[in-house]
Amino acid sequence: MSEDKKHNYSADSIQALEGMEHVRMRPSMYIGDVGTRGLHHLVYEVVDNSIDEALAGHCDVISVDINEDNSITVRDNGRGIPVGLHKKEGVSALEVVMTKIGAGGKFDKDSYKVSGGLHGVGVSCVNALSEHLKATVFRDGKIWEQEYEKGKTLYPVKSVGGTDKKGTEVTFTPDKTIFEQTTEYNYETLAARMRELAYLNKGITVTLTDKRNKDDEGNIIVETFHSNEGLSEFVRYLDSTRTPVIQHVIAMEGEKNGIPVEVAMIYNDSYSENLHSYVNNINTHEGGTHLSGFRRGLTGTLKKYADNSGLLKNVKYEIAGDDFREGLTAIISVKVAEPQFEGQTKTKLGNREVTSAVSQAVSEMLTDYLEENPNDAKTIVQKVILAAQARHAARKAREMVQRKTVMSIGGLPGKLSDCSETDPAMCEIFLVEGDSAGGTAKQGRDRNFQAILPLRGKILNVEKAMQHKVFENEEIKNMFTALGISIGTEEDPRALNLSKLRYHKVVIMCDADVDGSHIATLILTFFFRYMRDMVEQGYIYIATPPLYLVKKGQKREYAWDDNQRDLIAHKLGGSVTIQRYKGLGEMNAEQLWDTTMNPEFRTLRKVVIDSATEADRVFSMLMGDEVPPRRDFIERNAKYANIDA
Numbered sequence: 001m002s003e004d005k006k007h008n009y010s011a012d013s014i015q016a017l018e019g020m021e022h023v024r025m026r027p028s029m030y031i032g033d034v035g036t037r038g039l040h041h042l043v044y045e046v047v048d049n050s051i052d053e054a055l056a057g058h059c060d061v062i063s064v065d066i067n068e069d070n071s072i073t074v075r076d077n078g079r080g081i082p083v084g085l086h087k088k089e090g091v092s093a094l095e096v097v098m099t100k101i102g103a104g105g106k107f108d109k110d111s112y113k114v115s116g117g118l119h120g121v122g123v124s125c126v127n128a129l130s131e132h133l134k135a136t137v138f139r140d141g142k143i144w145e146q147e148y149e150k151g152k153t154l155y156p157v158k159s160v161g162g163t164d165k166k167g168t169e170v171t172f173t174p175d176k177t178i179f180e181q182t183t184e185y186n187y188e189t190l191a192a193r194m195r196e197l198a199y200l201n202k203g204i205t206v207t208l209t210d211k212r213n214k215d216d217e218g219n220i221i222v223e224t225f226h227s228n229e230g231l232s233e234f235v236r237y238l239d240s241t242r243t244p245v246i247q248h249v250i251a252m253e254g255e256k257n258g259i260p261v262e263v264a265m266i267y268n269d270s271y272s273e274n275l276h277s278y279v280n281n282i283n284t285h286e287g288g289t290h291l292s293g294f295r296r297g298l299t300g301t302l303k304k305y306a307d308n309s310g311l312l313k314n315v316k317y318e319i320a321g322d323d324f325r326e327g328l329t330a331i332i333s334v335k336v337a338e339p340q341f342e343g344q345t346k347t348k349l350g351n352r353e354v355t356s357a358v359s360q361a362v363s364e365m366l367t368d369y370l371e372e373n374p375n376d377a378k379t380i381v382q383k384v385i386l387a388a389q390a391r392h393a394a395r396k397a398r399e400m401v402q403r404k405t406v407m408s409i410g411g412l413p414g415k416l417s418d419c420s421e422t423d424p425a426m427c428e429i430f431l432v433e434g435d436s437a438g439g440t441a442k443q444g445r446d447r448n449f450q451a452i453l454p455l456r457g458k459i460l461n462v463e464k465a466m467q468h469k470v471f472e473n474e475e476i477k478n479m480f481t482a483l484g485i486s487i488g489t490e491e492d493p494r495a496l497n498l499s500k501l502r503y504h505k506v507v508i509m510c511d512a513d514v515d516g517s518h519i520a521t522l523i524l525t526f527f528f529r530y531m532r533d534m535v536e537q538g539y540i541y542i543a544t545p546p547l548y549l550v551k552k553g554q555k556r557e558y559a560w561d562d563n564q565r566d567l568i569a570h571k572l573g574g575s576v577t578i579q580r581y582k583g584l585g586e587m588n589a590e591q592l593w594d595t596t597m598n599p600e601f602r603t604l605r606k607v608v609i610d611s612a613t614e615a616d617r618v619f620s621m622l623m624g625d626e627v628p629p630r631r632d633f634i635e636r637n638a639k640y641a642n643i644d645a
């Protein structure tokens with residue numbers, strides 16, 4: 001190697017190193033956070049590369065293994081990352097992909113990179129945040145290998161044998177010094193994402209294997225996700241516990257103005273609207289131009305059809321955009337070459353040109369369906385009319401809530417025991433099941449910054465109630481008023497105004513038993529359907545009261561599970577008395593403070609939405625009419641005794 005070349009090589013590699021160092025210094029800039037979410041993001045980032053290879057038509061099977069030590073292996077049967085010399089960098093292309101920030105796919109200009117993680121940062125970022133990573137490439141009859149530690153190359157790419165396979169395999173162990181909170185993967189979280197990817201990219205087979213545990217028969221847990229029909233199957237999956245009111249899923253797939261658009265939708269007999277939108281396989285929680293396009297296409301087409309049908313003749317109410325979406329479950333998926341993401345969580349599509357593409361696609365699809373299925377068309381129009389009537393009733397109820405909220409200075413609910421602090425960032429409110437536990441919490445709290453709002457018994461199941469019933473409900477009105485949240489423009493009745501939010505921690509505190517989790521689930525369902533921004537902005541928490549009090553003489557210790565109870569009993573030795581708390585009511589104020597409310601010792605579980613589609617499905621299943629899937633779910637999840645939605 002000439003002096004010159006050597007010099008260039010080291011200069012470039014220093015630059016590469018700097019990029020990688022930056023990822024380690026500011027990981028949140030690249031993967032969002034270094035908690036559970038960021039940890040799982042690493043997997044999505046690697047899988048996205050394989051999805052791209054599949055979308056380019058070179059691979060159809062992707063496998064993800066959670067290994068025994070919580071390392072992850074992602075495998076595909078694509079062309080294999082090139083291993084030859086990368087002329088500009090002077091090292092193997094594989095090494096460039098793995099160690100240069102932003103290098104992914106750069107050398108294949110024609111490849112149309114459509115997926116890409118939330119931030120599209122590439123596998124090098126995963127490498128930087130892994131204590132160890134091994135890349136294996138099966139290509140040209142040979143097996144190639146390279147390993148890294150914290151993103152630093154351990155040895156040049158080498159051939160370690162022959163093969164007739166092709167593809168890429170990456171195994172990485174997340175760095176514990178970066179992911180301090182946890183490096184343990186959650187199976188359900190990964191499964192939800194793999195399922196979603198399979199639906200969004202039909203024809204690809206994704207398998208997920210959990211090598212850490214065995215099922216009851218001693219087998220390793222493997223799930224295979226594959227969809228032949230894509231989005232229409234996804235919609236059917238999401239609505240599997242709801243009752244459809246039309247014959248078929250309405251679906252289309254095609255290109256409009258050069259933008260690939262895929263839409264599937266169905267109407268069910270519920271009152272909620274479930275729209276999920278994706279750009280390049282990323283769930284756009286905050287919506288954006290593609291969602292506006294969908295709404296516009298839907299409203300325009302249905303309005304036109306309804307006007308022409310004569311069904312609106314005797315309808316006194318004006319029909320609003322919202323009315324067309326009651327009981328609608330829909331998925332919109334677009335692929336955009338250079339997406340602009342906006343919004344608080346960078347999940348709102350900004351590209352203007354997408355609106356008309358989606359709107360046109362939806363109009364065409366829906367017009368055809370209505371023509372071909374006149375009975376369904378009639379059902380939909382009648383449903384829309386009912387929704388309009390209900391909306392008028394809801395508006396009256398909502399205005400009542402609004403008025404109460406506006407008056408809230410001095411007009412707080414009588415049942416609220418407020419705190420004295422006025423800075424919302426310092427304030428917490430506990431939503432407590434039942435008046436008696438509410439009383440204990442009131443005595444136990446630190447009144448400086450903790451407020452208590454007791455909720456009576458079972459709160460309304462919003463999953464099954466019409467909107468006006470929800471806004472008329474006493475407990476729900478109290479929650480809006482106490483939290484200082486106002487709602488609802490005519491255009492979007494569920495839009496929240498959080499500018500006067502009075503507490504930045506809203507803690508759901510329920511008994512640690514079946515009834516308690518039912519109530520917690522009802523409250524969560526309410527927040528998910530009517531105050532989703534509160535959840536997405538991280539204001540909602542769940543308290544974790546202990547299950548046991550272990551006593552010996554004057555010694556008292558608390559346990560949150562059976563294992564801990566046994567350990568404490570063992571530690572205290574001899575004859576201990578064990579009290580199983582059946583509810584918060586069995587604790588006195590001091591105990592409740594010590595275990596559940598005192599910020600120094602309590603554990604609050606922040607409620608996060610891993611997968612909005614999965615949360616939607618689970619809530620409708622848990623709160624819907626069908627019993628068997630609910631029983632199944634509870635049995636499968638009972639051992640965790642918590643809610644991870």
Ligand code: 0RA
Pocket residue numbers: 049050053076078079080081082105108168
């Ligand atoms: C660029 C070019 C080529 C393959 C890939 C990228 C590739 C990347 C990944 C990442 C995970 N799995 C992958 N599989 C393929 C190949 C170009 C060629 O062979 O001509």
